[in-house]
Amino acid sequence: MNSEIYLLTPPEVLSGELSTDQFIPTLLKALDGGPISCVLLCGTASSETSLSEIVSTLRPLVQERDIAFLIEDDFKNAASLGCDGVHLTSAANFKEAREYLGNDNIVGVDCGISRHDAILVGEAGADYVAFNNRRPLPEIEDPDVRAFEEGGPRGLDLLTWWQTMMTPPCVSLDDVTIDEAASHAEAGADFIAVQNAVWQHPADPAKAVAEINEAIA
Numbered sequence: 001m002n003s004e005i006y007l008l009t010p011p012e013v014l015s016g017e018l019s020t021d022q023f024i025p026t027l028l029k030a031l032d033g034g035p036i037s038c039v040l041l042c043g044t045a046s047s048e049t050s051l052s053e054i055v056s057t058l059r060p061l062v063q064e065r066d067i068a069f070l071i072e073d074d075f076k077n078a079a080s081l082g083c084d085g086v087h088l089t090s091a092a093n094f095k096e097a098r099e100y101l102g103n104d105n106i107v108g109v110d111c112g113i114s115r116h117d118a119i120l121v122g123e124a125g126a127d128y129v130a131f132n133n134r135r136p137l138p139e140i141e142d143p144d145v146r147a148f149e150e151g152g153p154r155g156l157d158l159l160t161w162w163q164t165m166m167t168p169p170c171v172s173l174d175d176v177t178i179d180e181a182a183s184h185a186e187a188g189a190d191f192i193a194v195q196n197a198v199w200q201h202p203a204d205p206a207k208a209v210a211e212i213n214e215a216i217a
Contacts, residue, residue, distance in 0.1 A: 005212055041054070133155055
């Protein structure tokens with residue numbers, strides 16, 4: 001399998017419900033629990049000042065461990081704040097983000113369950129595509145595209161389809177549980193997105209990361 005962990009921060013960090021001072025000890029435990037490929041700062045900040053302060057605090061802790069640090073959608077601030085790149089929640093913004101960030105920064109795209117979007121951004125040079133079964137298909141006017149999408153695989157089958165058809169890495173962005181991690185890896189996910197499984201683990205985040213890595217090795 002050899003999949004890798006793609007760690008999502010709790011959205012309460014960016015919203016301000018959970019202060020960075022409160023979150024840092026928990027984050028450090030997770031980072032010390034075993035290999036992690038990427039940390040995505042999830043959610044929406046209350047202001048650019050707040051975003052800047054949070055990124056400036058958390059980013060170095062992640063990057064000094066040779067782990068990529070990404071933020072959502074805001075590719076301009078991703079560049080100015082020293083992030084490794086951006087995770088886009090819409091394929092429509094890929095071209096603009098890539099042109100702004102260039103090829104030296106990560107641009108990944110959440111394609112939901114849309115194979116059409118995934119193919120387009122994958123062929124255009126996305127560093128990864130993410131499949132997210134929690135998102136429905138968008139409205140599709142083209143009847144051929146609609147038929148292609150509506151007849152497509154879902155869940156684990158979507159990951160397997162991608163691995164048999166395309167070469168860019170894919171992320172399973174379904175907030176995978178520890179018990180589900182192995183099946184997502186076996187289905188073909190290069191990266192396994194985890195959030196609640198780590199932050200809500202009954203022992204601690206380090207134990208969660210260790211258990212996930214064992215499951216997907």
